[in-house]
Amino acid sequence: MITKTTTTATDPEIAGEAPVLLSLRDVTKTYQARGRDVQALKGIDLNISAGDFITIQGPTGGGKSTLLQLLGALDSPSSGSLWVGQTDLAKAGVKEATRIRAEEIGFVFQSFNLIPTLTALENVEMGLVPIGVPAAERRSRAEEALRGVGLGDRGDHRPGELSGGQQQRVAIARAIVKGPRILLADEPTGNLDERMRDEILEVLTGLNRDGLTMVLVTHDSAVAKRASRRLRLEAGKITEL
Numbered sequence: 001m002i003t004k005t006t007t008t009a010t011d012p013e014i015a016g017e018a019p020v021l022l023s024l025r026d027v028t029k030t031y032q033a034r035g036r037d038v039q040a041l042k043g044i045d046l047n048i049s050a051g052d053f054i055t056i057q058g059p060t061g062g063g064k065s066t067l068l069q070l071l072g073a074l075d076s077p078s079s080g081s082l083w084v085g086q087t088d089l090a091k092a093g094v095k096e097a098t099r100i101r102a103e104e105i106g107f108v109f110q111s112f113n114l115i116p117t118l119t120a121l122e123n124v125e126m127g128l129v130p131i132g133v134p135a136a137e138r139r140s141r142a143e144e145a146l147r148g149v150g151l152g153d154r155g156d157h158r159p160g161e162l163s164g165g166q167q168q169r170v171a172i173a174r175a176i177v178k179g180p181r182i183l184l185a186d187e188p189t190g191n192l193d194e195r196m197r198d199e200i201l202e203v204l205t206g207l208n209r210d211g212l213t214m215v216l217v218t219h220d221s222a223v224a225k226r227a228s229r230r231l232r233l234e235a236g237k238i239t240e241l
């Protein structure tokens with residue numbers, strides 16, 4: 001069972017008594033596919049505390065993406081409980097899960113998922129639409145988020161006019177502009193060369209230093225080296241490295 005509470009040494013505000021943001025107890029996930037049950041997660045116990053920088057590694061098919069989807073309220077467990085604050089996502093209705101996903105969780109994907117016809121600034125503004133931020137405020141908050149990832153001068157560029165690393169920085173700005181409690185990323189450096197990977201790692205490390213809790217799925221040990229906690233997920237079971 002993993003109940004370790006770890007804080008980043010660099011964030012004095014959360015040193016010691018970091019609150020638990022997400023708590024999983026005996027979580028399972030079984031998919032039904034072609035008349036067969038596929039047990040993707042087999043009893044996960046895990047606490048994620050404020051300030052954690054967690055990486056999840058493991059072989060293909062081990063359950064990493066499934067776990068990330070549950071953490072992000074994109075799917076619900078088959079059994080067990082998954083607490084986000086006072087809400088058990090295993091029992092919450094669609095409305096509450098949607099609210100938590102919109103307000104509290106930021107997502108970053110391997111393939112950036114930017115809208116090609118929108119500028120970088122407009123893409124970041126999209127991160128505020130689901131929570132109903134008025135247009136005037138969206139613009140200034142998006143500008144600030146872009147500056148935060150070092151792209152303050154690229155707001156009018158479209159994704160096709162940016163490098164892969166820059167596009168991923170726009171995607172990170174879009175994920176954090178709403179001020180989520182936790183950032184989830186599935187292979188955020190998977191499509192990038194080493195230099196761009198390091199660029200993204202600097203951004204992510206800086207955000208964590210500023211207090212953002214992060215869970216990253218990665219195959220890259222250079223990424224995992226930056227983590228405060230390294231987890232391995234294999235055949236639906238989790239271990240702490």
Ligand SMILES: Nc1ncnc2c1ncn2[C@@H]1O[C@H](COP(=O)(O)OP(=O)(O)OP(=O)(O)O)[C@@H](O)[C@H]1O
Binds near residue numbers: 031032058066
């Ligand atoms: N929608 C689904 N329907 C049926 N089975 C699924 C579904 N999604 C995932 N699985 C199965 O669940 C198991 C875990 O898959 P998951 O995608 O979580 O693994 P992963 O560790 O993220 O793999 P990878 O590193 O290849 O992305 C695998 O056996 C997979 O085939």
